[in-house]
Amino acid sequence: MTQTPWQNLSALLANRPPLTRFAPSPTGHLHLGHIASALYVWSIAKAVQGEVLLRIEDHDRGRCHKIFEEGIFDDLYWLGFIHEDPKVRESADSSPSHPHIMRQSEREDRYREVLNDLWNRSLVYACDCSRKAIFERSDWKNSTELIYDGHCRHRQLKPEPNRGLRLKIDSKPIRFFDAKQGWQEQNPAEQCGDFLIRERNGYWTYNFAVTVDDSDQGINLIVRGEDLLHATARQLYLRELLKNPNPVVFFHHPLIKDSTGEKKLSKIDQAESLKTMRWNGKSPQTLIGEVMFLLGLNASADRPLTLDEACHNLIIPSP
Ligand SMILES: [Zn+2]
Numbered sequence: 199m200t201q202t203p204w205q206n207l208s209a210l211l212a213n214r215p216p217l218t219r220f221a222p223s224p225t226g227h228l229h230l231g232h233i234a235s236a237l238y239v240w241s242i243a244k245a246v247q248g249e250v251l252l253r254i255e256d257h258d259r260g261r262c263h264k265i266f267e268e269g270i271f272d273d274l275y276w277l278g279f280i281h282e283d284p285k286v287r288e289s290a291d292s293s294p295s296h297p298h299i300m301r302q303s304e305r306e307d308r309y310r311e312v313l314n315d316l317w318n319r320s321l322v323y324a325c326d327c328s329r330k331a332i333f334e335r336s337d338w339k340n341s342t343e344l345i346y347d348g349h350c351r352h353r354q355l356k357p358e359p360n361r362g363l364r365l366k367i368d369s370k371p372i373r374f375f376d377a378k379q380g381w382q383e384q385n386p387a388e389q390c391g392d393f394l395i396r397e398r399n400g401y402w403t404y405n406f407a408v409t410v411d412d413s414d415q416g417i418n419l420i421v422r423g424e425d426l427l428h429a430t431a432r433q434l435y436l437r438e439l440l441k442n443p444n445p446v447v448f449f450h451h452p453l454i455k456d457s458t459g460e461k462k463l464s465k466i467d468q469a470e471s472l473k474t475m476r477w478n479g480k481s482p483q484t485l486i487g488e489v490m491f492l493l494g495l496n497a498s499a500d501r502p503l504t505l506d507e508a509c510h511n512l513i514i515p516s517p
Pocket residue numbers: 324325326327348349350351
């Protein structure tokens with residue numbers, strides 16, 4: 199990354215100060231992939247004199263646990279991304295949520311408010327189709343994603359338990375600027391069709407929760423892994439319905455792959471957690487050096503790097 203992607207940032211953001219976020223899900227301990235993501239978020243924020251907000255994406259309550267959330271704060275503090283000891287901070291602030299941290303699990307009322315508004319505008323409908331039923335009706339072979347066929351659009355089902363809620367979308371191409379990947383164009387109607395904003399099990403979907411949160415928090419610079427690039431237009435579609443006129447710019451960063459080099463490193467593959475690596479005596483600089491090596495931005499995996507050095511290398515890669 200050179201300075202080029204950021205040259206027009208101010209104009210692209212309509213002169214608003216850049217505001218980004220780091221938004222992990224507490225479904226497990228952090229691993230090297232999260233450090234890579236955090237490095238991108240903080241180094242870009244630093245490069246553009248922006249601010250980073252923290253958000254806990256615990257919309258999927260079946261998989262999220264408080265113990266993992268505590269571990270996330272502890273790891274971020276240990277690595278040097280946040281400068282307050284989370285334990286000290288929690289004890290100094292007796293309110294249920296720290297003011298600087300947004301938790302999706304505490305935003306049920308807000309999500310309902312948005313849902314009611316969309317429902318009253320006839321933009322949402324209930325759907326009782328299982329994934330299996332949609333799969334069987336679809337021509338799966340010709341698409342990378344399962345496309346919902348609009349089966350329940352006109353059935354006027356009541357929004358009862360065990361029914362999902364879908365957004366009624368029009369077919370239209372959506373353009374957006376990605377500072378890493380360049381200008382992009384996606385049409386959600388062709389990618390996935392009317393998408394879910396609430397699952398059949400009653401949980402809000404990632405696309406819905408994250409869009410409402412980004413909009414409410416005034417986030418205008420979204421830095422996240424390139425595995426989410428495909429979902430960007432559907433979030434922008436929803437953002438427009440929230441009547442948020444403020445522009446947003448994206449940066450979808452490369453991911454650290456697993457040992458096969460094929461797949462994104464994830465908790466499912468039992469990527470070694472930061473907690474274990476810390477337990478084994480690794481220092482923050484060792485881990486940051488290792489992550490930068492995996493991103494191709496450090497000459498050796500054994501060369502430790504400070505957070506400042508890593509941020510510098512991410513923004514101005516050596517020739
Ligand atoms: Zn349906």
